[in-house]
Structure formats: structure tokens, C-alpha cells
Amino acid sequence: MSGRVEDHYANPDIVPRILAAVRQVNGADAPITPDMLAPLDHFHGRGVLATREMVAMLSPQKGDRVLDIGCGIGGPARWIAARIGCHVTGVDLTQAFCDAAVVLNAITGLAERVRIMQGNALALPLPDDAFDRAYTQNVVMNIADKRGMYREALRVLRRGGILALSNVCAGPNGDPYFPVPWAATAATSFLTTPDATHDDLRAVGFEIMQFRETTQSVLADQIKDRQRMETTGLPPLGVHLIIGDRARQYRINSARSLEDGRTAVIEALVRKPA
Ligand SMILES: C[S@@+](CC[C@H](N)C(=O)[O-])C[C@H]1O[C@@H](n2cnc3c(N)ncnc32)[C@H](O)[C@@H]1O
Numbered sequence: 001m002s003g004r005v006e007d008h009y010a011n012p013d014i015v016p017r018i019l020a021a022v023r024q025v026n027g028a029d030a031p032i033t034p035d036m037l038a039p040l041d042h043f044h045g046r047g048v049l050a051t052r053e054m055v056a057m058l059s060p061q062k063g064d065r066v067l068d069i070g071c072g073i074g075g076p077a078r079w080i081a082a083r084i085g086c087h088v089t090g091v092d093l094t095q096a097f098c099d100a101a102v103v104l105n106a107i108t109g110l111a112e113r114v115r116i117m118q119g120n121a122l123a124l125p126l127p128d129d130a131f132d133r134a135y136t137q138n139v140v141m142n143i144a145d146k147r148g149m150y151r152e153a154l155r156v157l158r159r160g161g162i163l164a165l166s167n168v169c170a171g172p173n174g175d176p177y178f179p180v181p182w183a184a185t186a187a188t189s190f191l192t193t194p195d196a197t198h199d200d201l202r203a204v205g206f207e208i209m210q211f212r213e214t215t216q217s218v219l220a221d222q223i224k225d226r227q228r229m230e231t232t233g234l235p236p237l238g239v240h241l242i243i244g245d246r247a248r249q250y251r252i253n254s255a256r257s258l259e260d261g262r263t264a265v266i267e268a269l270v271r272k273p274a
Contacts, residue, residue, distance in 0.1 A: 003188065006095070008184055008188055010094055010095070010096040011242065011243055014096060014097075014100040014242055015100050015103045015104065017241050021040070022040075024236065025237055034075070034078040034079040034081075034082045034083075034108055035079070037078070037104065037108070039238060040075075040238055041072070041074065041239075042075045042076055043073070043181075043239050043243075044138035044166070045168075045218050045254065045265065046218060047239075048079065049221075051075075051076045054135060054164050054267070055083070058133055058135055059133075059162075060132070060133045061084070061086065061132075062086060064084070064086040064132040064133055065087050065130065065131045065133075066080065066087065066089070066132065066134065067089050067090075067124075067126070067130075067131040067156060068080075068088055068089070068091070068134075068135060068136070069091055069135070069139060069152075069153060070092055070121055070137070070138075070139030071090025071091060071092045071101065072090075072097050072101070072242075073100040073104060073242055074090050074097075074100075076135075076137060077101070078104065078105060078110050081114050082108070082110060086133075087113055088115070089115045089126070090114065090116045090117070091116075091117045091119045091121065092118065093118070093142075095118050098117070098118040101116045102116050121136070121139065121143060121152060121153075122143065122145060122148045122149055122152060124156055127156070129157070129159070131157050131158065131161055132162075133161060134157055134161070134162075134163045134164075136149075136164075136165050136167070137165075137167070138167050138182065139167065141167055141189060141190060141191055142183065142188055142189070142190065144190040146190075146192060146196075146200045147203060150200055150206065151204045151205075154205055154206060154272055158272070159273065159274050160271065160272060161272045162209070162269060162272075163270050163271075164267070165266075165270070166214075167265070168264070168265055169191055169193055169194045169196075169197055169263065169264045169265065169266055170191035170193050170262075170263065170264070171215075171261040172261050173260055173262050174262055175262060177257050180250055180253050180254055180257060180263075181243075191263065193264075194264055197266060197268070201268065205272070205273065207270060207272075207273055208268065208269075208270055209269040209271055210268060210269040211266065211269075211270075213264055213265065213266050214266065215263075215264045218258065219255070222254060223255055225255070226251060226252055226255045229251060
């Protein structure tokens with residue numbers, strides 16, 4: 001294991017694997033849509049359900065310029081662009097994910113509305129004040145310099161622009177059980193507590209609009225998910241198509257870590273002062 005975040009995520013042949021599975025489930029001729037891909041391309045706890053709730057909180061409008069920090073293979077970006085009619089820019093560290101996102105944008109007819117850039121959340125390849133809204137889902141766990149990431153998000157938002165975050169934090173009872181979806185070992189996992197997250201966001205200059213721990217509701221869903229997986233195995237469409245069958249162990253460990261108070265989950269909505 002290299003200790004590089006992008007090596008944890010990278011996997012060859014992501015798009016061919018996804019297309020084969022999607023066609024098997026939906027038929028060879030069905031047009032491929034963001035909704036059809038949603039069971040597999042929202043790579044965070046509770047998948048598209050969590051994206052739907054995040055969008056309700058962030059409330060992007062038609063025509064808005066929206067940034068997805070750590071966009072993965074672009075599932076949330078496509079889903080939001082298609083639903084809302086906004087322009088989404090996705091930035092991700094993992095080149096294999098960016099390449100897959102570009103192909104899937106084209107296949108779903110969203111290449112004009114979803115732009116993908118390979119880059120680091122700590123040095124976004126984007127100008128100041130360029131976005132109305134931004135969001136980041138399950139990314140900051142891979143980043144040691146939390147304030148550096150939040151400062152970059154603040155820089156690229158316009159005045160009054162809003163950022164939604166959801167991510168896994170440190171729980172009170174020690175390290176997570178590795179491997180977890182974001183890291184095979186402690187070398188690329190950087191968890192801080194919900195309180196520290198709140199403090200970091202304020203320290204860089206964000207105004208806190210909403211901040212809450214969602215651990216209990218996420219845990220209930222993860223336990224159901226684990227039980228389903230233990231009885232019927234991996235579903236035909238799921239994030240294992242992105243990262244391989246190791247997804248199974250990741251999900252089991254994710255649920256156990258939450259259950260045992262080794263992790264916690266938060267969501268937040270913060271604003272750049274007007
Ligand atoms: C668990 S995945 C979540 C992907 C996406 N947000 C989603 O919900 O579908 C974490 C993502 O964060 C990206 N990532 C990790 N560290 C990053 C960094 N410093 N800059 C940009 N992206 C990063 C990884 O490449 C990976 O795609």
C-alpha cells in the first residue's frame with residue numbers, strides 16, 4: 001500500500017464494468033441516465049438518498065455555478081445538474097475517477113453541464129469568487145489540513161456563497177476498524193471530532209448556518225444495508241463496481257465503526273460572509 005490517497009481509490013476499467021452491469025440490469029438499449037447510475041455512482045454512506053437531502057439543504061438554483069469538491073466519478077454532479085439545470089464543476093484527486101466521470105458525463109448527455117478537473121482540494125485549480133454553491137461529500141477524511149481545504153472552498157465561493165458538507169468524523173472510542181471506504185489503513189485517514197470540524201469552519205471565516213450530527217440515522221441505514229449484504233451478498237449495482245469487491249468489507253467495517261462510537265457523521269451548511 002503506497003500511502004497515497006489516490007492509490008486507495010484508483011481501479012482500472014471502471015466504465016466498462018459499470019456499463020456491463022447497468023445493461024445487464026436495465027437492458028442493452030435503455031438510455032443511460034443519472035438516475036439509472038445512482039445506485040452505484042454516489043460514493044458515500046446512504047448514496048443518492050444522502051445527495052437528495054444535501055441538495056434540499058444547499059438549494060442550488062437553475063443556472064447556478066456549483067462546485068463539487070472531491071467529486072469521485074461524478075454521480076452527485078450529474079444527478080444535480082440534470083435535476084436542477086445548474087452547471088457543476090467537479091474536482092477530484094484521483095485521475096482514474098476523473099477519466100471515468102468524463103466518459104459517464106458524455107454517455108448521459110451532460111458533458112456541457114458537468115465539467116471535471118483533476119486537482120487537489122488544497123489547491124483548487126479555480127479562480128476566486130467563481131461559485132454560487134459548493135458541496136463536499138465524504139472527502140475531508142482523506143485530508144490532514146482541514147483548514148487548508150475549508151480556506152480553498154471559501155476562496156472560490158462568491159460573497160454570500162454557500163457550502164454544504166457531509167463527512168465522517170472521529171468518534172469518542174478510538175480509531176475506526178480499517179479498512180474503511182476512505183482508507184485501507186490509518187496512513188490516509190485523518191478524522192477530527194464534530195466539535196473540531198465546527199471550530200475549523202468558523203476559524204477560516206465561514207458563518208455556520210446549520211451544523212448537526214447525523215450518526216444515529218446513518219447508523220440505522222448502515223445496519224440495514226449490512227444485514228441485506230450478509231443475506232443476499234452485494235447488489236448487482238453498487239459502489240463495488242467502482243472500487244471492486246473490497247467494498248463489502250469496507251461497508252461492514254463502516255457500520256461497525258459507527259456502532260462502536262469510533263466514528264460519527266455530520267452535515268453542515270456554511271456561508272461565506274456577504
Ligand atoms: C469516498 S469518495 C467520495 C466521492 C464523491 N464525493 C461522492 O460522494 O460520490 C472520496 C473522494 O475524495 C477524493 N479526494 C480525496 N482527497 C482529495 C483531495 N485532497 N483533493 C481532491 N479530491 C480528493 C478521492 O479521490 C475520492 O474520489
